[in-house]
Amino acid sequence: MSEKIRIDKSTSLLVLTGAGVSAESGIPTFRASADGLWEKHRIEDVASPEGFAEDPAMVWRFYSERRAKAKSVAPNPGHHALASLEEQLGDRFMLATQNVDGLHGRAGSKRVVEIHGSLFKTRCSRCDREPFADETVYGHDEVPGCGRCASEGGSSLLRPHIVWFGEMLDPVDLHKISRFMSNANKLLFVAAGTSGAVYPAAGFVQTARRYGGQTILVNQEAADNGGQFHRWIQGRSGEVLPSLFDVE
Ligand SMILES: NC(=O)c1ccc[n+]([C@@H]2O[C@H](COP(=O)([O-])OP(=O)(O)OC[C@H]3O[C@@H](n4cnc5c(N)ncnc54)[C@H](O)[C@@H]3O)[C@@H](O)[C@H]2O)c1
Ligand SMILES: [Zn+2]
Incomplete structure (x- = not known):
């Protein structure tokens, strides 16, 4: 893989995950x-x-x-990589997930917002x-x-x-996520395993950019909102995420 993404002491990392991150655990994507x-x-x-x-x-x-x-099923290396990033970054880390399968929590992630429920x-x-x-x-x-x-x-x-089709996401969850972005000194936004078709999650990349964030997509296939990211790393999240970051 090309160069690693550096996370220095002033960077806050928001990760958005979708069904693709659980695919390697054996849960079919939508x-x-x-x-x-x-x-x-x-x-x-x-x-x-x-x-x-x-x-x-x-x-x-x-x-x-x-x-x-x-x-x-069990969490895969993608879930574990995110849990270990959180351990290193503490409050400079937040995970918003569209997955309802609980695998992030089972991998040890704590700062998780399950925006589509559980x-x-x-x-x-x-x-x-x-x-x-x-x-x-x-x-x-x-x-x-x-x-x-x-x-x-x-x-x-x-x-x-x-959260079913036609239903609203919890405004408290959305507020938490936008507050995290607005409070970040230097924002890094990474979306992984999501087709970028379901809003409002598909719009987080735009919000991140408005706050001056760097935006990266880790996805196997092209996402609907893929053009809005600074960079697309094509691959499986369980293979890409464990060695993607270089934490200062
Ligand atoms: N695991 C779950 O909890 C689960 C499973 C299916 C659907 N859902 C729900 O259905 C909706 C689906 O939207 P979505 O965007 O999350 O998923 P999606 O199914 O629409 O898209 C999955 C994306 O992940 C990519 N992908 C597949 N395997 C991958 C891998 N190993 N590594 C990286 N990328 C991979 C695909 O190319 C695709 O673009 C969500 O609202 C979600 O709540 C949840
Ligand atoms: Zn009742």
């Missing part, structure tokens, strides 16, 4: 399927509020399978109780109900704590 299906499902059936209203049991079956799959959290589809940790793989036709709503005489379904 766009790996050219047929527009995600694990044999139409995306709008399993990843939209309308799909959930239509067939909550099918949606829970889908996310239960994703939970079981994510639990059965497979391992559940929340109520109606009331405002906090999302809670949940690793349950539900039975075939099982749809869990909200205990809090039930205790108040109502009934409502629990749903995965995932």
Whole structure:
């Protein structure tokens, strides 16, 4: 590989990861399927509020399978490289991930913002109780109900704590990320394993540039927003990330 990227004492590093970073762990990317299906499902059936209203049991079956799959795989060298960068940089590091598989946390990353939610959290589809940790793989036709709503005489379904199509990202998460960029003395932004098609994450590169940041893309194939980066390193994140940086 060509020259390493130097991280000096005044640099803050924001990393954005997407499904590609988990591909080497054996979790298929979304766009790996050219047929527009995600694990044999139409995306709008399993990843939209309308799909959930239509067939909550099918949606829970889908996310239960994703939970079981994510639990059965392990973080790869790309995840580990990011965890070790964080160890060296401390608060000068932030990781924003579109992945919901929890692999960054399992690799040891702590300053992680899961902007699309988490497979391992559940929340109520109606009331405002906090999302809670949940690793349950539900039975075939099982749809869990909200205990809090039930205790108040109502009934409502629990749903995965995932940001579905047509839903807003948590403004608190987005604020954290933009504050990190605006506070950086010298900003370095690295996006890895993401097709740059889903906003607002695909727009982080522009924000980083507005703050004067250097921007680097590590991706196997050309990304939709690839032209906006200063540099594209083509390759697998698990092979590129472990030796990409030179930390002062
Ligand atoms: N692991 C997960 O949690 C997971 C998996 C699938 C989809 N999703 C969700 O679906 C959406 C998909 O958008 P996205 O941009 O994250 O993913 P994407 O599937 O749209 O794109 C993945 C990108 O990664 C690249 N890639 C594949 N393998 C790679 C590797 N080993 N190293 C580097 N790059 C590699 C591909 O060329 C592609 O451009 C997200 O919103 C995400 O929440 C999550
Ligand atoms: Zn409730």
